[in-house]
Amino acid sequence: MPRVHFVGCGPGDPELITIKARRLVRDADVLVYSGSLIPGEILSLAGKARMHDASGLVREEITELLLEGARSGGLVVRLHDGDPAIYGAIREQIDALAGQGVESEVVPGVTSFLAAAAALGTQLTLPGVTQTIILTRAAKRTAVPEGTARLASHGATMVFYLSAHLLRDIVRDALEGGYAETTPAAVVYMASRKEQRIVRGTLADIAEKASGITRTAIVVIGEALDPAGYEHSRLYDASFSHGYRSKRSDGAPEPRGRKG
Numbered sequence: 568m569p570r571v572h573f574v575g576c577g578p579g580d581p582e583l584i585t586i587k588a589r590r591l592v593r594d595a596d597v598l599v600y601s602g603s604l605i606p607g608e609i610l611s612l613a614g615k616a617r618m619h620d621a622s623g624l625v626r627e628e629i630t631e632l633l634l635e636g637a638r639s640g641g642l643v644v645r646l647h648d649g650d651p652a653i654y655g656a657i658r659e660q661i662d663a664l665a666g667q668g669v670e671s672e673v674v675p676g677v678t679s680f681l682a683a684a685a686a687l688g689t690q691l692t693l694p695g696v697t698q699t700i701i702l703t704r705a706a707k708r709t710a711v712p713e714g715t716a717r718l719a720s721h722g723a724t725m726v727f728y729l730s731a732h733l734l735r736d737i738v739r740d741a742l743e744g745g746y747a748e749t750t751p752a753a754v755v756y757m758a759s760r761k762e763q764r765i766v767r768g769t770l771a772d773i774a775e776k777a778s779g780i781t782r783t784a785i786v787v788i789g790e791a792l793d794p795a796g797y798e799h800s801r802l803y804d805a806s807f808s809h810g811y812r813s814k815r816s817d818g819a820p821e822p823r824g825r826k827g
Contacts, residue, residue: 569637569669571652575650575658575676580759581608583677591674592616599632604648606634606760615725616644626656629664637669650678653702654728656689671703680726682758682787684816693791699723706735719744724789731784735774746770747803751792757782767792 572591577583583591592598592609595616603621610618617636621629623663629645636643651657651673661671681700692698701723705715719725719741727737731754742748752773758762766777770788777784791797801807808814 569640570672571633571637571643571645571660571664571669572674573645573647573651573655573661574643574671575647575652575678576605577697578608578649578679578682578759579606579757579822580663580682581606581612583682583759584609584612585674585676588674588676590642591642591644592646594642595644596639597632597636597643598635598646599629599644600646601648605646609646621645624658626663630660633664634667634669637645637664647676647677650676653678654704667675679758680728680787683726683753683755683787685790686758686763687753687767687787689792691726691787691789691791691795692802693797694798696791696794697723701725702728703731704728705740707733713728716744719746719788722789722790724791727786727788730786731777732781734786735776735787737786738770738774741770747787748784748789752779752786752788753789753792754786756780 574588574591576588589612589773592612593614595613598613598616599619599621602620613636619632623776633643633645645660647655652675666669690698699721701718701721703711703715703718703725704727705711715737722745725741730737734754748769748771748772752768752770754773754777756762764780766773766780768776802809806814
């Protein structure tokens with residue numbers, strides 16, 4: 568059966584593309600990519616592929632390119648930035664292809680919120696602070712049915728895609744939802760790329776500090792960014808036992824595992 572590969576190329580650093588994604592890009596006969604969102608270093612991996620910039624195309628034109636390539640028997644790649652499953656449009660493309668007898672395979676990529684966390688040099692979940700991450704966006708042309716203020720009421724780490732230009736709206740809704748003005752916040756522009764820039768602050772001042780960043784950025788809000796305190800992981804605590812280690816009262820856990 569004809570097939571199209573929906574491939575995530577990662578957040579921008581060409582070394583963060585997966586081995587499978589690299590192989591598919593290299594071997595593709597037809598490659599439809601997401602315009603300037605795909606770094607040139609990754610596009611340069613393509614060998615013989617007929618290249619199509621999707622940024623100037625409408626949905627039906629993209630689908631037709633994918634159908635033609637798949638029916639011709641070639642290796643067809645629809646290349647997305649980050650991970651195709653997050654704020655992409657793969658569901659509508661997959662459904663359209665399925666309706667024409669073409670199956671799809673999705674190849675995940677490193678998504679930009681993970682690259683942003685790495686750039687910040689921290690983790691977004693901390694014992695005693697939060698064990699929850701909410702991925703969302705600020706409402707504009709696309710509605711957010713759950714509402715930012717309602718999501719903020721959970722007090723979790725919040726990560727906003729596609730919303731740097733609406734940072735003041737995010738701050739307003741976050742405060743309405745229950746975050747304090749002292750809640751840590753950060754904006755990471757072009758996470759993992761050479762142009763990467765990090766702005767740190769709180770809800771009281773982050774909109775002013777990051778006012779020059781309006782696109783290609785991740786916004787992160789939550790106490791996990793700069794906690795007043797947190798609990799150590801139970802997994803590595805000497806008093807905690809699991810399938811590979813017994814607890815030890817002297818603080819020196821006895822290893823468990825295969826021998827020889």
